[in-house]
Amino acid sequence: MYTINEHYLKLQGSYLFSTIAKKVADYQQSHPEARIIRLGIGDVTRPLVPAIIEALHKAVEEMGTAEDFHGYGPEQGYAFLRECIARHDYLSRGCAVSAEEIFVSDGAKQDVGNIQEIFGLNNKVAVCDPVYPVYVDTNVMAGRTGAFSEKNGGYEGLIYLKCREENGFAPELPEERPDLIYLCFPNNPTGMTITKEDLQKWVDYANAQGSVILYDAAYEAYITEEGIPHSIYECEGAKRCAIEFHSFSKNAGFTGLRLGYTVVPRELVCNGVSPHELWNRRHGTKYNGAPYIVQRAGEAVYSKEGQAQLKEQVAYYMENARLIREGLKEAGFTVYGGVNAPYIWLKVPSGRSSWEFFDDLLEKVQVVGTPGTGFGQAGEGYFRLTAFGTRENTLKALERIRGLKAGD
Numbered sequence: 484m485y486t487i488n489e490h491y492l493k494l495q496g497s498y499l500f501s502t503i504a505k506k507v508a509d510y511q512q513s514h515p516e517a518r519i520i521r522l523g524i525g526d527v528t529r530p531l532v533p534a535i536i537e538a539l540h541k542a543v544e545e546m547g548t549a550e551d552f553h554g555y556g557p558e559q560g561y562a563f564l565r566e567c568i569a570r571h572d573y574l575s576r577g578c579a580v581s582a583e584e585i586f587v588s589d590g591a592k593q594d595v596g597n598i599q600e601i602f603g604l605n606n607k608v609a610v611c612d613p614v615y616p617v618y619v620d621t622n623v624m625a626g627r628t629g630a631f632s633e634k635n636g637g638y639e640g641l642i643y644l645k646c647r648e649e650n651g652f653a654p655e656l657p658e659e660r661p662d663l664i665y666l667c668f669p670n671n672p673t674g675m676t677i678t679k680e681d682l683q684k685w686v687d688y689a690n691a692q693g694s695v696i697l698y699d700a701a702y703e704a705y706i707t708e709e710g711i712p713h714s715i716y717e718c719e720g721a722k723r724c725a726i727e728f729h730s731f732s733k734n735a736g737f738t739g740l741r742l743g744y745t746v747v748p749r750e751l752v753c754n755g756v757s758p759h760e761l762w763n764r765r766h767g768t769k770y771n772g773a774p775y776i777v778q779r780a781g782e783a784v785y786s787k788e789g790q791a792q793l794k795e796q797v798a799y800y801m802e803n804a805r806l807i808r809e810g811l812k813e814a815g816f817t818v819y820g821g822v823n824a825p826y827i828w829l830k831v832p833s834g835r836s837s838w839e840f841f842d843d844l845l846e847k848v849q850v851v852g853t854p855g856t857g858f859g860q861a862g863e864g865y866f867r868l869t870a871f872g873t874r875e876n877t878l879k880a881l882e883r884i885r886g887l888k889a890g891d
């Protein structure tokens with residue numbers, strides 16, 4: 484008889500968002516009249532901006548002509564997009580990242596999930612707690628952890644960097660040395676971020692310890708304050724120890740189109756071996772490149788019109804974030820995040836667990852959010868709301884949650 488990858492059996496329950504979807508579907512089925520507002524999953528709601536639609540149309544037309552038809556493209560992405568990314572996201576910020584170090588893909592999720600493949604199975608992994616679950620689950624699947632321990636609230640063998648109110652939801656350098664360190668700023672789920680000085684401490688630590696930082700910058704476009712790094716490569720020495728992931732999902736609404744990229748610097752070298760070469764090899768073996776049409780749409784993100792239109796789009800979501808944050812504060816809730824990120828990390832009123840609060844919101848006021856505990860043990864007592872809804876729904880949801888609080 485064949486065998487299966489037994490590490491999959493260690494995975495805890497179904498993926499967080501499937502659990503939520505099921506609860507919501509069950510509720511809707513038993514209450515067909517309910518008008519549920521979803522501020523749970525981090526999907527966007529605004530349509531693609533005109534500059535992107537125009538680029539898509541143009542690329543579609545090209546594909547219908549013999550002269551401009553595009554078949555398989557370079558696996559790493561077309562030069563027109565990689566050069567645009569290098570110029571706008573790095574060189575303009577004083578970071579020396581070259582187009583050649585950028586690998587275009589169809590989204591950050593697959594890259595942050597797959598990157599662990601090029602590292603040894605005996606590597607010790609550190610993640611923040613709470614955490615975007617993909618970092619953890621993909622290492623569990625690969626066999627880099629032991630079983631899940633109910634007692635410890637995590638997988639054996641993983642180093643959890645607790646991010647709590649006491650430390651401003653910023654991870655502290657671990658006592659036990661990790662090989663791979665996943666960091667995500669602005670953070671999903673807490674919506675909190677880190678100063679350049681604090682990130683520099685992580686870079687210095689990784690360089691001193693011989694660790695690699697896997698830096699997820701999916702929410703970089705939402706940074707509004709000065710002194711918050713948009714890229715880890717703003718830190719001295721980061722090209723020797725960090726891989727960075729970006730997504731077009733949240734800055735440009737590509738959750739349905741799919742586009743992202745990963746920077747694997749040439750200077751990153753492990754015992755004479757180049758992770759850049761390994762990732763290049765992996766990309767070429769397992770991936771045939773993001774669609775030409777979508778890469779042209781990605782190019783439009785960096786055009787003058789695209790940049791202006793997307794600035795407005797991000798501002799729209801950030802106004803939602805401000806409304807939720809201020810509105811809930813006024814109603815007496817303790818809230819974090821929402822200043823440099825589209826996520827609000829709400830402290831659950833005392834006496835309720837995250838899932839109990841989820842049920843309260845769903846059943847009493849028909850608002851869906853995400854229980855903090857779904858992101859890890861340290862998320863217990865917290866609840867994530869996203870600013871990605873429409874203004875109308877955001878205001879309605881806010882009103883309903885305030886009503887619930889008033890009725891406490």
Ligand code: PLP
Binds near residue numbers: 732
């Ligand atoms: N990284 C983080 C931290 C995210 O929150 C998400 C999506 O929610 C992703 C990556 C995935 O992005 P993409 O849509 O590009 O796969």
